[in-house]
Amino acid sequence: MVRVAAIDCGTNSIRLLVADATQRDDGSFWLRDVHREMRIVRLGEGVDATGRLSIAALMRTRDALADYALTVRRKGSERVRMVATSATRDAANRDDFFAMTRDVLGVEAEVISGDEEARLSFTGAVGDLEPDDGPFVVTDIGGGSTELVLGTWDGRQATVKAARSVDIGCVRITERCLRGDPPTAEEIAEGRTLAGRILADAFAAVPVGDARTWIGVAGTITTLSAVAQGLPEYDATRTHLSRLSDAEIDGTARRLLTASHDERAANRVIHPGRVDVIGGGALITQVLAEQFAERAGITELLVSEHDILDGIALSLL
Secondary structure (H helix, E strand, O other), X not given: OEEXXXXXXXXXXXXXXXXXXXXXXXXXXXXXXXXXXXXXXXXXXXXXXXXXXXXXXXXXXXXXXXXXXXXXXXXOOOEEEEEEOHHHHHOOOHHHHHHHXXXXXOOOEEEOOHHHHHHHHHHHHHOOOOHHHOOEEEEEEOOOOEEEEEEEEOOOOEEEEEEEEEOOOHHHHHHHOXXXXXXXXXXXXXXXXXXXXXXXXXXXXOOHHHOOEEEEEOHHHHHHHHHHHOOOOOOHHHHOOOEEEHHHHHHHHHHHHHOOHHHHHOOOOOOHHHOOXXXXXXXXXXXXXXXXXXXXXXOEEXXXXXXHHHHHHHHOO
């Protein structure tokens, strides 16, 4: 058994997983969570408009990372890997981010490609699933990008067949289109057009018609599941491996997009840091559902709490 630590720094959130990895008789590994945490730091706030990471965003990220570094040491992690995704790929001053992470954590942060991000997300997502339910297509809606990845899982190893990352996420679409409180019908229509146009590139690269099961990972999707279920508090045991029909996705997205900021904030399952962008994430999910129904005949989304963090942890073994 080895204890590993994985950190994922995205456009909207920074997350930590400390896990014990145990090797099975067949050579594969399974993970047991020791500590899992998420904080909203909005690292990518304004990057779409300015091309730079703001000082305030860097400081928020530094504060969270300092706490994570302390947890990693206290938990006795033997191996650590930190990856950074969309916001840092796009920022002109990303060297400031690297210097900060090196100083605080003591290891280099890796800016991974969109395709590597997709591969890690897929690996993390499929580990709890039955191989016969594949091929699988995994979608990960982040703050700045959305990944589609198609592949198979034989019970021991994930094999990626095709993947594409495109620059549309809950923060980007909110900043570009959903300016009202709540957004106007015209703003929502603008967002749907933008999401459809950008996601078309991903669907052109990934033959989702070959898939049998659609899996959604990360905070937008898990929050939609919690809202759709009407949970009184966020409960990962209730969202993990839950299922959302297209009708439930559409209805939940409409509710979130037509609610005011204060109305969304009053829903206890929505993390305060997601309140202003969950409508944008819901809109992207709505567009994805329409495309999966049309292209693959898939009309249900399987929600997974396991994602890129689990993939990063497994990559250390």
